[in-house]
Amino acid sequence: xxxxxxxxxxxxxxxxxxTITTIILLLLSTxxxxxxxxxxxxxxxxxxxxxxxxxxxxxTVLGFYLLITLGPQGPIGSAWQSLTGGSLTFTxxxxxxxxxxxxLPFAVHPLQNAFTAMGQRPLEVAATLRASPxxxxxxxxxxxARPGFLSAATLTFAHTVGEFGVVLMxxxxxxxxxxxxxxAIYEQVEMLEFQQAHLLSGGxxxxxxxxxxTLYTINKxxxxxx
Amino acid sequence: MSTLQGRFQLQQGEFTLDIDFQTPSQGITALxxxxxxxxxxxxxxxAGLERAKPGFLEINGNCWQDExxxxxxxxxxxxxxYVFQEASLFSHLSVRKNLEYGQSRTPQKxxxxxxxxxxxxxxxxPLLTRNPKRLSGGERQRVAIxxxxxxxxxxxxxxxxxxxxxxxxxxxxxxxxxxxxxxxxIPVLYISHAIPEVMHxxxxxxxxxxxxxxxxGPLLEVLTRLDLPLSHSSEAGVVIEATVTEHDETFHxxxxxxxxxxxxxxxxxxxxxxxxxxxxxxxxxxxxxxNEIHSSILNNxxxxxxxxxxxxxxxxxxxxxISGALLLARITTKxxxxxxxxxxxxxxARVKSVALL
Numbered sequence: 001x002x003x004x005x006x007x008x009x010x011x012x013x014x015x016x017x018x019t020i021t022t023i024i025l026l027l028l029s030t031x032x033x034x035x036x037x038x039x040x041x042x043x044x045x046x047x048x049x050x051x052x053x054x055x056x057x058x059x060t061v062l063g064f065y066l067l068i069t070l071g072p073q074g075p076i077g078s079a080w081q082s083l084t085g086g087s088l089t090f091t092x093x094x095x096x097x098x099x100x101x102x103x104l105p106f107a108v109h110p111l112q113n114a115f116t117a118m119g120q121r122p123l124e125v126a127a128t129l130r131a132s133p134x135x136x137x138x139x140x141x142x143x144x145a146r147p148g149f150l151s152a153a154t155l156t157f158a159h160t161v162g163e164f165g166v167v168l169m170x171x172x173x174x175x176x177x178x179x180x181x182x183x184a185i186y187e188q189v190e191m192l193e194f195q196q197a198h199l200l201s202g203g204x205x206x207x208x209x210x211x212x213x214t215l216y217t218i219n220k221x222x223x224x225x226x
Numbered sequence: 227m228s229t230l231q232g233r234f235q236l237q238q239g240e241f242t243l244d245i246d247f248q249t250p251s252q253g254i255t256a257l258x259x260x261x262x263x264x265x266x267x268x269x270x271x272x273a274g275l276e277r278a279k280p281g282f283l284e285i286n287g288n289c290w291q292d293e294x295x296x297x298x299x300x301x302x303x304x305x306x307x308y309v310f311q312e313a314s315l316f317s318h319l320s321v322r323k324n325l326e327y328g329q330s331r332t333p334q335k336x337x338x339x340x341x342x343x344x345x346x347x348x349x350x351x352p353l354l355t356r357n358p359k360r361l362s363g364g365e366r367q368r369v370a371i372x373x374x375x376x377x378x379x380x381x382x383x384x385x386x387x388x389x390x391x392x393x394x395x396x397x398x399x400x401x402x403x404x405x406x407x408x409x410x411x412i413p414v415l416y417i418s419h420a421i422p423e424v425m426h427x428x429x430x431x432x433x434x435x436x437x438x439x440x441x442x443g444p445l446l447e448v449l450t451r452l453d454l455p456l457s458h459s460s461e462a463g464v465v466i467e468a469t470v471t472e473h474d475e476t477f478h479x480x481x482x483x484x485x486x487x488x489x490x491x492x493x494x495x496x497x498x499x500x501x502x503x504x505x506x507x508x509x510x511x512x513x514x515x516x517n518e519i520h521s522s523i524l525n526n527x528x529x530x531x532x533x534x535x536x537x538x539x540x541x542x543x544x545x546x547x548i549s550g551a552l553l554l555a556r557i558t559t560k561x562x563x564x565x566x567x568x569x570x571x572x573x574x575a576r577v578k579s580v581a582l583l
Contacts, residue, residue, distance in 0.1 A: 121314050124275055127301040128308035129328030130377055135302075139327075143318040 010184035018160040025107040033111035063169025114148025234278035253429030274301040307374030313366035315358035329376040364395030463507035486551030508554035525577035
């Protein structure tokens with residue numbers, strides 16, 4: 001069964017998508033989580049609820065609305081089209097936008113928890129040691145939130161790798177462009193190509209397990225150092 | 227010019243801080259009061275960690291806050307050191323990096339305390355490469371004090387730095403605080419609610435109750451004011467600065483001289499000529515009308531009565547003058563009546579015990 005050629009394209013697309021999504025989400029979520037951990041604004045609950053929506057919504061619902069807004073007639077899709085001439089739906093860029101929104105809570109929650117858990121004290125100490133607000137954030141808050149960053153990155157990455165519904169709705173399954181691993185497996189099963197499906201599924205199982213194992217091992221070591 | 231003065235009004239839930247104070251910006255000023263009286267809140271206002279409105283703060287002529295013209299210098303721009311109650315060392319940095327954190331952010335020209343000086347002063351050179359998590363409570367607090375000193379602050383704020391420590395660690399830190407006092411000319415505002423601690427290190431006092439200032443001034447003055455609560459506590463007494471003049475090897479005694487005369491205490495290993503602080507507790511002072519030496523007590527002074535107050539039923543507190551030095555005596559009302567004690571009367575004060583600090 002192993003003499004048939006493996007189609008690596010979905011694997012690369014998946015890894016690329018997960019890596020880009022993770023980088024974008026860490027950059028976006030850090031200030032957002034920081035703001036949520038610090039603010040006393042009445043709108044905090046509103047933002048928190050919105051960030052957590054992808055946890056409870058069926059991916060198809062999110063995918064459906066994304067398809068509408070990112071589509072050529074949608075507000076974002078049409079603006080994008082007039083700017084770049086290209087389309088957002090059924091492209092890799094569209095996939096990235098969908099993944100970022102879908103995995104948002106997986107990046108924001110661990111970071112917000114980490115920032116909240118450290119409390120105000122380390123930051124106050126830094127202020128009495130002449131550190132400006134930005135300096136305090138970079139040299140105290142971020143290093144102390146390291147376990148949170150680790151969780152956020154791992155969860156985002158793993159969650160993006162395992163995505164199916166949103167990706168299918170806005171990306172379709174264009175081989176070489178938007179066909180990710182999970183969709184490739186689905187299609188192979190549909191076509192009764194069980195051996196290929198076995199190979200990809202087994203690989204994914206092993207890969208996901210290794211990621212989570214790494215996360216928990218490192219987290220345990222960070223705890224131990226405390 | 228060399229004063230620290232502030233006025234703050236701050237509402238925090240049920241609690242109101244409303245304070246207008248002034249204290250010399252040299253030596254150690256103890257901020258004293260019961261728990262919940264607003265000591266920490268006041269210290270946080272001084273540091274700019276709370277913004278009180280109206281609020282005003284000036285140190286040696288430099289204004290740090292003046293809300294009447296909307297001026298508020300943020301904490302990181304104030305030249306101050308803050309030692310928190312529980313030593314808050316950065317857990318992601320080594321002891322050395324913790325110490326360097328503030329120093330490296332202090333402009334070169336303002337650095338007056340050298341790294342080696344602070345490390346030596348607090349005896350922490352063996353700890354430099356260690357992880358803060360592996361230090362004892364006392365060690366952590368010493369590192370935190372050194373870290374604050376290394377920003378060469380114009381004002382050092384200490385929020386009960388000993389409160390979270392056990393008796394051994396307290397005893398371990400006290401000598402360093404005294405050295406600090408002598409070696410550096412940085413004014414310190416020190417929160418405490420322990421009278422012995424205050425007697426040990428303070429030069430001046432701010433007395434706080436329910437968010438308000440109820441008394442302030444030099445330590446001895448505040449300790450002996452009968453209208454303030456300190457003179458009525460079980461630990462009431464006076465602090466006397468005295469010079470070590472002689473050791474008596476025969477009787478195993480050490481003699482000290484102070485403005486009111488000579489004190490003897492059990493032989494202590496002190497250098498002749500050095501200055502020490504001793505506490506004479508009010509409950510260890512008894513009064514007599516004549517000086518017949520039919521008593522085992524060595525420390526006997528002629529005194530005149532300045533004030534008499536019945537502080538609780540059957541108990542008097544008496545303020546005495548011994549050639550310029552002050553003394554408190556706590557006796558029963560019955561003794562007071564039997565001796566017919568009056569203000570201005572000459573009496574003999576017998577001091578049963580002298581505690582060296």
